[in-house]
Amino acid sequence: MANIKNICLAAFMTIFAVSGLFAQSSEPELAPDRKAAIDSLALEKVRDLSKYISIIGDKETPFSEANRVIERAMELFSEGSQMGVSSLASNEVKYYGVRTYFRRLMALNYDKVKIDWFNIQYISDLERQPDGRYVGVITIYQRFQGITEDGMKYQDTTKKDITVYVERKQTQIGGRLIGFWDVLLGDIRVSETTQ
Amino acid sequence: MKNSGKFILFAFLAIANLGIISCKKQPAATVVDPQAEVIAKAKADLRALLNDTEKSIEQKEKELAAIKALNLTDPEVLSLIAQVEEKIAAQKAEALRLEEERKRREAELARANAPENRLRNFFGQISNAPSQGAADANINQALDMFTSPDAPVLIIISKAGDQPDYDRPTTIQKYLEYLKDQKKPADAIENIVFDDNGKIKELELTKLK
Numbered sequence: 001m002a003n004i005k006n007i008c009l010a011a012f013m014t015i016f017a018v019s020g021l022f023a024q025s026s027e028p029e030l031a032p033d034r035k036a037a038i039d040s041l042a043l044e045k046v047r048d049l050s051k052y053i054s055i056i057g058d059k060e061t062p063f064s065e066a067n068r069v070i071e072r073a074m075e076l077f078s079e080g081s082q083m084g085v086s087s088l089a090s091n092e093v094k095y096y097g098v099r100t101y102f103r104r105l106m107a108l109n110y111d112k113v114k115i116d117w118f119n120i121q122y123i124s125d126l127e128r129q130p131d132g133r134y135v136g137v138i139t140i141y142q143r144f145q146g147i148t149e150d151g152m153k154y155q156d157t158t159k160k161d162i163t164v165y166v167e168r169k170q171t172q173i174g175g176r177l178i179g180f181w182d183v184l185l186g187d188i189r190v191s192e193t194t195q
Numbered sequence: 196m197k198n199s200g201k202f203i204l205f206a207f208l209a210i211a212n213l214g215i216i217s218c219k220k221q222p223a224a225t226v227v228d229p230q231a232e233v234i235a236k237a238k239a240d241l242r243a244l245l246n247d248t249e250k251s252i253e254q255k256e257k258e259l260a261a262i263k264a265l266n267l268t269d270p271e272v273l274s275l276i277a278q279v280e281e282k283i284a285a286q287k288a289e290a291l292r293l294e295e296e297r298k299r300r301e302a303e304l305a306r307a308n309a310p311e312n313r314l315r316n317f318f319g320q321i322s323n324a325p326s327q328g329a330a331d332a333n334i335n336q337a338l339d340m341f342t343s344p345d346a347p348v349l350i351i352i353s354k355a356g357d358q359p360d361y362d363r364p365t366t367i368q369k370y371l372e373y374l375k376d377q378k379k380p381a382d383a384i385e386n387i388v389f390d391d392n393g394k395i396k397e398l399e400l401t402k403l404k
Contacts, residue, residue, distance in 0.1 A: 036353075037352045037353030037360060037402075038352070038360075040352075048377060065327065069376060173347045173349065174396070180349075181361070
């Protein structure tokens with residue numbers, strides 16, 4: 001029985017490795033300047049998300065504008081991505097689909113909300129996967145500050161890790177075939193929360 | 196015979212006397228020197244040219260050339276010619292300066308009205324808008340330059356030889372809203388494709404500039 005398992009595992013690994021080789025061989029390795037360009041593009045997308053989150057959370061943002069910005073922010077994520085949410089009051093990290101997270105952020109029960117992201121950097125460089133996609137992890141620190149109507153202030157700083165996927169795609173524009181890099185953000189996981 | 200001789204003598208004297216009278220009738224002061232008249236006229240014309248404020252430069256040059264063609268050597272005429280030449284040269288220089296200034300203004304106006312510059316101005320006004328309303332007003336005006344709010348916008352992120360790598364294509368409406376939300380400088384304009392009505396149907400930007 002163990003032998004059959006081993007044979008199956010070996011066969012699976014061989015197929016996986018061969019398919020990976022084929023996938024890799026279809027597209028040559030990126031030149032350093034092109035790789036640097038997609039690294040930079042992914043960081044820019046994370047910074048864009050940071051700004052969108054601060055607009056959505058800002059109580060002065062009109063409802064219609066916040067909804068519009070949610071749609072723009074949603075375009076940054078791959079389907080089914082989740083956002084981790086933590087609090088100093090609990091050790092538990094809750095995960096929500098990003099749209100639900102944005103809706104909750106918009107409805108937070110504070111009079112004023114200020115959210116800043118800082119120290120945005122790669123903790124795991126974009127690496128090419130067997131399927132041709134590039135995957136990396138960008139870490140950010142989020143400073144959250146909420147002030148209630150009666151002046152009570154809550155604030156925390158959360159370190160979050162964002163999985164980033166970059167994929168080469170093509171589309172037709174004006175009768176031309178355009179090759180582009182599609183940067184999509186995946187799950188955002190909380191790695192620590194401090195005051 | 197004696198009488199006829201007297202008559203001839205008398206007639207001769209009478210004719211001679213008549214000649215003396217006619218000579219006396221022509222006073223010396225009224226003798227006209229044609230050259231002096233020409234010089235006087237030239238001086239008057241040259242002074243008129245110096246004081247004139249209405250004739251064109253071409254007209255003045257024509258009149259001056261006519262006077263110079265007389266080849267007068269009178270020192271005052273020569274001095275006046277030099278003064279008129281100096282004045283015409285100054286007027287020409289001023290006319291040239293004004294023409295260059297006019298051309299510069301026209302070129303500036305043309306540049307400001309060029310679609311690329313109008314669009315760049317809108318980008319700046321949207322990114323730096325003091326309020327959401329101001330940004331929206333500029334977005335609406337900028338959209339008028341396009342065939343539709345869905346006109347595609349391509350953004351170059353790198354180039355491999357002549358082959359550009361793009362970010363995910365977007366639309367002009369989304370790009371303008373992106374500038375409003377992110378409040379950051381727009382990417383540089385690389386290429387604009389117009390339709391037959393002069394509206395922008397495709398925009399290419401670049402992060403490489």
